[in-house]
Amino acid sequence: MNTCGLCERELETGYLCPRDTLRLAKRLAELPILYAEVGECLVPRRHSWGDIIATKGAAGPRSPLNEDVLDVISAGRAAEVVRLWRVDVQRVRWPQHGAPAPAPLAADCRWLAMELDWITAHYPAAGDLAREVGELEAQARSVVGDPLPRRKVVGQCIAVTDDGGTVCGADITHSAGESRLVCRTCRTVYEGETDLLLLLHYQPQQTA
Numbered sequence: 001m002n003t004c005g006l007c008e009r010e011l012e013t014g015y016l017c018p019r020d021t022l023r024l025a026k027r028l029a030e031l032p033i034l035y036a037e038v039g040e041c042l043v044p045r046r047h048s049w050g051d052i053i054a055t056k057g058a059a060g061p062r063s064p065l066n067e068d069v070l071d072v073i074s075a076g077r078a079a080e081v082v083r084l085w086r087v088d089v090q091r092v093r094w095p096q097h098g099a100p101a102p103a104p105l106a107a108d109c110r111w112l113a114m115e116l117d118w119i120t121a122h123y124p125a126a127g128d129l130a131r132e133v134g135e136l137e138a139q140a141r142s143v144v145g146d147p148l149p150r151r152k153v154v155g156q157c158i159a160v161t162d163d164g165g166t167v168c169g170a171d172i173t174h175s176a177g178e179s180r181l182v183c184r185t186c187r188t189v190y191e192g193e194t195d196l197l198l199l200l201h202y203q204p205q206q207t208a
Ligand SMILES: [Zn+2]
Pocket: 004, 005, 006, 007, 008, 009, 016, 017, 018, 019, 020
């Protein structure tokens, strides 16, 4: 008789109960989305509306963030943790293979999700894997909120992104409670009445 590595429920075979397996699958699917959102919340903004014109290319202001938080909760750290699990699962399952090539967090999550049947049936550390993935999820949610705030498209970015006058044009989204708009493509910040009026004024013509 085995027990589930997470909740210690008794199991006929394997190392993770069906309920915790389902949760792990869900978390692996959500982790890349959550950490993309963490990046939006914690990464220092590179440009503001003013300095994209005035000091293009110059370094932005120093981040007012607590750097400790950035060390503990970041997409980079999540990617490292998930990578180590992928490397270990692959080592146990295919000892003759070398370590997997570097891959982004989303690819490693997908790979683990695809190997989940094998992991729950044959991988003794499945409970620890599930626990660490659960911790990564909880840490991300402590930053971005739970449930994830819904974002609404409010217009297109009007920032000029190069010397040739190219306009960014990416969708600008907003979620309840945010006091400024940030373009996720070029990172221009629209903050305050003047910025918002300019943003509104320069919206491309509706083609409806
Ligand atoms: Zn369990």
